[in-house]
Amino acid sequence: AQKVTQAQTEISVVEKEDVTLDCVYETRDTTYYLFWYKQPPSGELVFLIRRNSFDEQNEISGRYSWNFQKSTSSFNFTITASQVVDSAVYFCALSEHTGGFKTIFGAGTRLFVKA
Amino acid sequence: DVKVTQSSRYLVKRTGEKVFLECVQDMDHENMFWYRQDPGLGLRLIYFSYDVKMKEKGDIPEGYSVSREKKERFSLILESASTNQTSMYLCASSLGRLPQETQYFGPGTRLLVL
Numbered sequence: 001a002q003k004v005t006q007a008q009t010e011i012s013v014v015e016k017e018d019v020t021l022d023c024v025y026e027t028r029d030t031t032y033y034l035f036w037y038k039q040p041p042s043g044e045l046v047f048l049i050r051r052n053s054f055d056e057q058n059e060i061s062g063r064y065s066w067n068f069q070k071s072t073s074s075f076n077f078t079i080t081a082s083q084v085v086d087s088a089v090y091f092c093a094l095s096e097h098t099g100g101f102k103t104i105f106g107a108g109t110r111l112f113v114k115a
Numbered sequence: 116d117v118k119v120t121q122s123s124r125y126l127v128k129r130t131g132e133k134v135f136l137e138c139v140q141d142m143d144h145e146n147m148f149w150y151r152q153d154p155g156l157g158l159r160l161i162y163f164s165y166d167v168k169m170k171e172k173g174d175i176p177e178g179y180s181v182s183r184e185k186k187e188r189f190s191l192i193l194e195s196a197s198t199n200q201t202s203m204y205l206c207a208s209s210l211g212r213l214p215q216e217t218q219y220f221g222p223g224t225r226l227l228v229l
Contacts, residue, residue, distance in 0.1 A: 004157075006157075009155070032214075033214055033215040035217070037220075042222060043124075043203070043205075043222045043223040043225075044220050044221065044222045044223065045205065045207075045218075045220040046220075047217045047218070047219070050215060050217060052215060091157060091158065095214035095215065096214060097214055102160060102163075102173070103160075103214075103218065105150075105157040105158040105159075106157050107155055107156060107157040108157050
């Protein structure tokens with residue numbers, strides 16, 4: 001069965017600190033897709049990134065970077081030099097190739113960035 | 116840009132009332148989803164639809180029904196609202212029938228059942 005675990009419920013940092021949000025997943029499929037979404041206070045989840053199971057290259061987009069490691073079933077998200085605007089709830093999610101349209105979301109990590 | 120709109124941001128209803136939550140997407144997406152979001156539980160799928168008049172149960176369909184009469188509109192119905200249905204409800208859509216499709220979300224409806 002598929003499962004996504006975000007063990008960190010809340011994280012609080014001071015602006016300009018680096019912060020890593022952890023995501024551990026479980027799946028029996030060999031083909032699957034991992035996502036990160038951001039939910040700012042406005043409520044609307046916004047897509048950040050998608051990786052497929054065959055692409056373990058790390059990704060960097062500005063201050064955001066993602067570390068995908070199949071050996072540990074992890075897909076961690078790092079924000080470098082955090083800003084107050086990064087304050088949000090972040091969700092990690094998993095879709096399996098055999099799972100059809102279903103996407104399983106983790107419980108989310110609430111990030112507070114203080115000025 | 117894809118836009119997903121939900122009819123209300125906040126709703127207050129009484130126990131036993133019939134509640135309709137409406138969702139509209141403007142990008143001709145095949146799939147539409149209803150989730151509820153509760154603290155510590157993340158997003159849980161209630162129902163989804165991959166075509167007009169088609170629906171599939173998600174993980175927590177009990178107490179809910181859905182309707183998709185037009186491609187752009189997906190309604191969530193609480194036949195008889197109960198206090199344990201107090202939650203944030205999120206609608207989403209995605210383009211095609213592939214697991215790698217990105218979902219686009221509405222702003223959510225925060226429902227309070229008294």
